[in-house]
Amino acid sequence: MAQETVPYGRVTQKKPAVAELHILWITAGLGCDGDTVSITAATQPSVEDVVLGTIPGLPKVHLHNPVLAYENGDDFMKYFYMAEQGKLEPFVLVIEGSIPNEKIKKEGYWAALGTNPHTGQPITTNEWIDRLTPKALAVVACGTCATYGGIHAMEGNPTGCMGLADYLGWDWKSKAGLPIVNVPGCPVQPDNFMETLLYLLYQVAGLAPMIPLDDQLRPTWLFGTTVHEGCDRAGYYEQGDFATSYGSPKCIVKLGCWGPVVNCNVPKRGWMAGIGGCPNVGGICIGCTMPGFPDKFMPFMDEPPGGKLSSTAIGVYGKAIRALRKMTNDTVNKEPKWRHPRAELTTGYQPNSY
Ligand code: SF4
Ligand code: SF4
Known part of the structure; x- marks a missing residue:
């Protein structure tokens, strides 16, 4: 079906297929929040460009990142609960930090976000991934910890942690048919991440083709x-x-x-x-x-x-x-020999004979 067009300034362009979306960003993997800190330095585009709607053609974006949010506590968490109940559509899920293996624990937990009101127990990061990934339009792993496991996943670690694709499966696809998108870096290079996010926002808006990824699920134009x-x-x-x-x-x-x-x-x-x-x-x-x-x-x-x-x-x-x-x-560091102040011409000039 042909996409509707809308005027943008003096230019007429396609109306985004998705007019408004949420970015739910979980930093509760094993990590240092360094990727979130890093992306605050992005300029191509900046976080502000994306959330303030200064980029033509993008859907309106609501960002929910615990490091950057104004809200805290339940005011912040409500978006995550709404998303798992299907009341916050559509959304892109960003995961930051290595994914611990909670299956190896007899008691306690490695990483969590929020509290289960029924049990009073923390909701593990594993649980959030299980709840939200089936409902997300796209899932992005931000930084090397989330993409491949990173420093936390080195030999001898006690958490059994891993990258998101190890956890969900390398063939995993979102409900919109997108593979996990990996943007590695320790921390992630700010513009690499924001440019990838911008691409995905254009894609979910129906204005860009499938994002090109290599066999490690990295954007090919950035990691080629x-x-x-x-x-x-x-x-x-x-x-x-x-x-x-x-x-x-x-x-x-x-x-x-x-x-x-x-x-x-x-x-x-x-x-x-x-x-x-x-x-x-x-x-x-x-x-x-x-x-x-x-x-x-x-x-x-x-x-x-x-x-x-x-x-x-x-x-x-x-x-x-x-x-x-x-x-x-x-x-080549020496001038040619015909450049001199002597009273003679040695440039090789031949006067016209006719
Ligand atoms: S140049 Fe090497 S150390 Fe620096 S960000 Fe790239 S991969 Fe990491
Ligand atoms: S030229 Fe190659 S090996 Fe040498 S410093 Fe640069 S990246 Fe490293």
Whole structure:
């Protein structure tokens, strides 16, 4: 069916299929609320842009995030109860924090949000996920803890925690037919998250096609390249010119940077307003966006095993390239010899003979 059109300023555009929606955001996984704190720095778009309705074509958005909400206690929780009763339609569910495994407990609980009025007991995060995911239009895992388990899920942890797709199943689909959308990062890069949310809002409004995701359920346009491919220091790597201590502008692979094998756009995008981006500003990439984080990247301060091989090879090749480049660089750093104050013209000018 053709979508209705509405005037927006001087432009006529499609009317959103969903005029108004809620974002229910649970930060009660195992985590530090760092992803919520991170997204307050977003500008492309900002949280304010989305909730104040400044972006054309978006449905009206009501955000319910415990860190950012004005309400607290039952005033805040009422939206979650309404959603589970089917009285808050439609909504997008955002999960932040690692999902603990409550099945391994004989007593007590690992993580919870709100209190069950009938039993007086906390409502576990697992229960909230079970109650709300079947009713959500889309489900987004925000940050590496929610996407893949993160630091809490490292070897030897007592909680048995995991990422949302491990909990719900990697083939899980929302009632609108959307897979879980994973936006990893420790914390999530603010604009990566808000841009993904914006895409999903356009999609549920009927104004964008299915969000393109890779096999780890990450938006392909954000996680399709490596840190190394966007790093300011890649020119040094290519010339086999490596830093041996912090504070150097050279490639820091020998100090432990995993950039060549990590999917993340932070060196290109920066952290806030285009500024920062781990290796660009001297911090080794520890692979915080990756499903294998942290275990597969530890110990953090050693040269990565694959890196050793490639940096040794590039060391030999790079030395030769560096020598050749130095010669060329010396040449192009000198003015041509015909620029002089002598009383003669040596530019090669040929006067017109006819
Ligand atoms: S610092 Fe890391 S990401 Fe940058 S060029 Fe070196 S290895 Fe690659
Ligand atoms: S560059 Fe590496 S450490 Fe920095 S955010 Fe990306 S994956 Fe994490």
